[in-house]
Amino acid sequence: MLTINISKQFGDLKLEVNTQLPLSGVTAVFGRSGAGKTSLVNILGGLSAPDNGEIRLGNTVLYQSGAVNLPPEKRRIGYVFQESRLFPHYKVRGNLNYGVEQKDAELFERIVALLGLDHLLERYPATLSGGEKQRVAIGRALLTKPDMLLMDEPLASLDMPRKKELIPYLQTLSKALNLPVIYVSHSLDEILQLADHMLVLNQGKLIAQGPLTQVWNSEEMRPWLATQELSSLIYASVVGKHPKYAMTKLELDDGNHLWVSGDIEAIDANDKLKVRIEANHVSICTQIPQGSSIRNLLKGEIRELHISESGEQVQLKLALGTDELWANVTPWACDELELHPGKMVYAQIKGVSMGQTDIAHSH
Numbered sequence: 001m002l003t004i005n006i007s008k009q010f011g012d013l014k015l016e017v018n019t020q021l022p023l024s025g026v027t028a029v030f031g032r033s034g035a036g037k038t039s040l041v042n043i044l045g046g047l048s049a050p051d052n053g054e055i056r057l058g059n060t061v062l063y064q065s066g067a068v069n070l071p072p073e074k075r076r077i078g079y080v081f082q083e084s085r086l087f088p089h090y091k092v093r094g095n096l097n098y099g100v101e102q103k104d105a106e107l108f109e110r111i112v113a114l115l116g117l118d119h120l121l122e123r124y125p126a127t128l129s130g131g132e133k134q135r136v137a138i139g140r141a142l143l144t145k146p147d148m149l150l151m152d153e154p155l156a157s158l159d160m161p162r163k164k165e166l167i168p169y170l171q172t173l174s175k176a177l178n179l180p181v182i183y184v185s186h187s188l189d190e191i192l193q194l195a196d197h198m199l200v201l202n203q204g205k206l207i208a209q210g211p212l213t214q215v216w217n218s219e220e221m222r223p224w225l226a227t228q229e230l231s232s233l234i235y236a237s238v239v240g241k242h243p244k245y246a247m248t249k250l251e252l253d254d255g256n257h258l259w260v261s262g263d264i265e266a267i268d269a270n271d272k273l274k275v276r277i278e279a280n281h282v283s284i285c286t287q288i289p290q291g292s293s294i295r296n297l298l299k300g301e302i303r304e305l306h307i308s309e310s311g312e313q314v315q316l317k318l319a320l321g322t323d324e325l326w327a328n329v330t331p332w333a334c335d336e337l338e339l340h341p342g343k344m345v346y347a348q349i350k351g352v353s354m355g356q357t358d359i360a361h362s363h
Contacts, residue, residue: 277351
C-alpha cells in the first residue's frame with residue numbers, strides 16, 4: 001500500500017491527507033484549482049516536504065517527521081509534469097535515456113512499443129506534436145524503473161485531438177507495467193476514462209476516497225456536477241452478442257443486462273468494462289413498459305431521493321445489487337408515481353457511454 005498521513009500549511013491553505021492507496025492501477029486526485037492536488041504530488045515526489053506525518057511506499061519509508069526525508073532521486077518515483085520538459089538538443093532516443101543509470105535494452109524496446117515511439121527515435125523535440133512530446137516524457141520517466149508514477153495534469157496543455165491521441169496509451173500503461181499511477185486532473189472526463197480509484201480534495205481536505213465507481217456515485221460528488229450532468233458509473237462484463245443485430249450484451253453484478261451497439265470483445269475473462277449512464281438518459285417506470293423502442297430495462301430499488309437546488313428536478317439513486325444508478329425525474333412524476341426509498345422500479349436506459357465514445361442509443 002501507499003500510506004499517506006501528512007499535513008502542511010501553504011499560506012491560507014492547510015493540506016491534510018490521511019489515506020492508503022493500492023499499489024496497482026490509476027488513482028486520480030481530483031479537485032478545483034487551489035485544492036492542493038499538485039502540492040500533494042510534489043510532497044509524494046520529494047519536491048516539497050510536509051510539516052509532519054509519514055509517507056510509506058510499500059515497505060519503504062519516504063518521509064517520517066524528524067527522522068526520514070528521502071530526496072527525489074532516492075524515492076524511485078517517476079514524475080510527468082504538465083509540460084514535457086524535453087531537452088531540445090537531444091533526439092527522442094537521447095531524451096528517453098536521460099537519467100537512466102543502467103540501460104536495459106529489453107525495457108527500452110518494451111516502453112518504446114507501448115508508447116508508439118518507434119518512428120520518433122531520431123527526431124528532435126521541436127518536430128514533435130504536444131501529444132508526442134508527452135509520450136516521450138512518460139517514456140523517460142518509466143525507463144528509470146520507478147516503483148510509482150506521478151502524473152500532474154499531463155493532458156492540460158494539449159488540445160482535444162492531442163488528448164484523444166494520448167489517452168489510449170495512458171489507458172494501457174498501468175496495467176501493462178503493473179505500476180501504480182497517481183494521476184492529478186481537474187477533468188472528470190479524463191478521470192472516467194483512466195482511473196480505478198479516486199481521491200477528492202477540497203480546500204486541502206480529503207472529502208472522498210475509494211474505488212472510482214464508489215466515489216463517482218457518492219453523495220460527495222453531486223455538488224461537483226450540474227443536475228443535467230449527473231451520471232452513474234457501473235462495471236459490466238461482456239457475456240454475448242445478438243445473433244441478428246450488431247449489439248453486445250453486458251451483464252451487471254446483480255444479473256441485470258445492458259445491450260450496447262457494436263461488436264465489443266472481452267479483453268480478459270475477468271475484465272469489466274466501465275459503463276457511464278447519464279441521469280437524464282434514465283426514465284422510471286413502476287411496471288414493465290409495453291411497446292417501447294428502448295431496449296434496456298433495469299430493475300432496481302430506490303435508495304435515495306434528493307431535490308435539486310432549483311427544485312425543478314428530483315434526483316433518484318437506485319440500488320442495482322452493489323451498483324448504483326442515478327435518474328433525474330420531475331417532482332410531478334415523483335409524486336404521481338409515488339416514488340420513495342425502498343420502492344422497486346424499472347429504469348429505462350436511453351443511452352450508455354463507454355470512455356469517449358457514445359456506443360449505445362438502443363432505441
